[in-house]
Amino acid sequence: MERRKFLGLGLVAATLIPASLSAVDFRKEKPDAFTAHNVADAIKALYGDIKFEEKGDLTVKVPKIASNGGAIPVSIQSGLELKSIALFQDANPESAVAVFTIGEGMIVNYMTKIKMKGPGEVTLVAEGKDGKFYKTSKKLDVALGGCEG
């Protein structure tokens, strides 16, 4: 049963890969990615069955201990030629946080603030223009959970 489910998911994801480069609303294109309950499922729903490169020029910065789980600063940096970057975490009921679309003339140097219910891991997946995928993750502690608004 496990295997059947797994294969089915991969097939659905493969047929959903969008052809357009710019102006992709990932929430409309891949609604499954935003309702997946763990990081692996969310990645599969977003990008399909993929393999990751060993290492790439991709960094995610988070504080070691976040005092307020309602606003945790997350910095994303990369010097690679990328198509999109997806940010996930594993502390909240659903995993996906944001998907950045990267086009011509954009520099990958983002900062935003996210919410996390408790201690967990932030995972960053980047899709390169050459079709390669990169992944990096960071663990952090959250002193005060911030998912209650």
Added chain:
Amino acid sequence: MANMKIKAKVKGDTLKCKIQAKHIMLPYDAAKKKGVDANFITLITAKVGDRVIFEASTSQFISKNPIFKFEAKADGIKKGDKLEMSWTDLSGKTVTEDKKIKGLK
């Protein structure tokens, strides 16, 4: 004009932007407790003219009054150009605001 704070400045050959949208960003869990509908920004974009320089599909776990910092190459941006930000939330509301880009001669 009170829906967004926008700062855009050209430094060298880089356009640096910092924006804050005023939004409650209410996730499903908290909304259930309060007995109201969840509402959060789902798509946020930035444009200079016709060129898209930032685009993100976001979920409920971006913080309240979300802040985004981003950069782009500044070639082709002239004095008087405006940075146009727009976001769409779950209820279907779309807000667009623009601000002049600073730091150009």
